[in-house]
Amino acid sequence: MPALQNIFKVASNDKLSPRFHRLCIKSKPLIKDVKPGQFVHLRVRDGLEPFFRRPFSVYRNKKHLEVFYEPIGPGTELMSQLREGDDIDVLGPVGTPFSMPGKNIKQVVMIAGGIGIAPFLMLSDVLKRRNLDLVLLYGGRTMGHVYPMKEFKENGCKIFVATDDGSVGAKGRVSKLFSKINKDPKTTMLYTCGPNPMMAAVQAFAKKYHLKGEVACEEVMACALGACLGCSIRTTSGFKTVCYDGPVFDLDEVIFD
Numbered sequence: 001m002p003a004l005q006n007i008f009k010v011a012s013n014d015k016l017s018p019r020f021h022r023l024c025i026k027s028k029p030l031i032k033d034v035k036p037g038q039f040v041h042l043r044v045r046d047g048l049e050p051f052f053r054r055p056f057s058v059y060r061n062k063k064h065l066e067v068f069y070e071p072i073g074p075g076t077e078l079m080s081q082l083r084e085g086d087d088i089d090v091l092g093p094v095g096t097p098f099s100m101p102g103k104n105i106k107q108v109v110m111i112a113g114g115i116g117i118a119p120f121l122m123l124s125d126v127l128k129r130r131n132l133d134l135v136l137l138y139g140g141r142t143m144g145h146v147y148p149m150k151e152f153k154e155n156g157c158k159i160f161v162a163t164d165d166g167s168v169g170a171k172g173r174v175s176k177l178f179s180k181i182n183k184d185p186k187t188t189m190l191y192t193c194g195p196n197p198m199m200a201a202v203q204a205f206a207k208k209y210h211l212k213g214e215v216a217c218e219e220v221m222a223c224a225l226g227a228c229l230g231c232s233i234r235t236t237s238g239f240k241t242v243c244y245d246g247p248v249f250d251l252d253e254v255i256f257d
């Protein structure tokens with residue numbers, strides 16, 4: 001389905017933890033069509049500042065279209081001020097979704113760093129209907145970067161956490177948790193999203209054990225339509241745009257610098 005641009009109403013906008021917020025948008029057409037891994041390109045308010053839209057993974061598509069975000073700059077700070085009934089300009093759904101694991105797959109491991117967890121709730125919503133061992137490995141900087149993840153638990157995910165300072169879960173990087181991954185390439189599938197060094201570590205691990213996987217990339221974006229080439233990344237088959245060719249790529253395809 002081609003991306004459509006529409007004005008929708010905000011249903012709610014709540015703080016879920018000291019760092020993270022959830023914006024719910026009343027958008028019937030989008031919740032029907034969006035797939036896990038796709039994103040929406042939001043204009044957070046009218047006017048010139050911020051000039052460009054901002055891309056956000058779709059966190060969930062239940063009653064409303066949900067976006068999980070961390071205020072880190074002007075766009076997301078303005079987003080955090082939106083209230084029920086406010087208008088929001090949405091372009092979407094944009095990008096290539098995750099592919100679904102093949103019939104032989106028994107364990108699906110989602111490996112997320114920080115806000116990189118955003119595309120995985122919807123993926124687990126879809127996969128919980130299958131009889132899979134769903135595992136979430138989550139890395140955050142410190143306690144404030146870890147939130148309850150109730151919905152992941154309700155979807156039957158086994159959750160393992162690592163923080164840089166050890167304030168929650170294991171102490172160190174998320175790679176400390178890679179021991180939870182079954183190293184059988186026939187039955188294990190990996191999905192990852194987060195900072196590039198983390199995704200590079202997942203890629204190296206997958207390569208070592210010949211595991212298949214996919215990566216949801218993030219890049220600063222302007223058009224999100226594949227036109228400006230501003231979000232290009234290096235891949236094994238040349239430069240590709242994150243917005244149009246991605247954001248989901250094969251794990252072994254992306255060249256992390």
Ligand SMILES: Cc1cc2nc3c(=O)[nH]c(=O)nc-3n(C[C@H](O)[C@H](O)[C@H](O)COP(=O)(O)OP(=O)(O)OC[C@H]3O[C@@H](n4cnc5c(N)ncnc54)[C@H](O)[C@@H]3O)c2cc1C
Nearest residue numbers: 055056057068069070072073074075076118218219220247
């Ligand atoms: C496909 C995609 C999905 C995304 N999903 C989410 C999501 O679900 N939740 C969420 O909170 N954020 C998500 N992001 C990131 C979000 O779009 C950016 O952080 C956005 O720029 C924030 O806007 P801002 O105006 O608040 O901050 P900005 O002023 O735009 O950015 C603040 C700082 O972060 C840097 N930055 C911005 N975007 C990126 C990026 N992609 N990678 C590395 N550094 C960056 C900027 O250079 C700047 O230094 C996603 C990005 C992409 C491309």
Ligand code: FES
Nearest residue numbers: 222224228229243
């Ligand atoms: S943001 Fe313009 S090509 Fe991707």
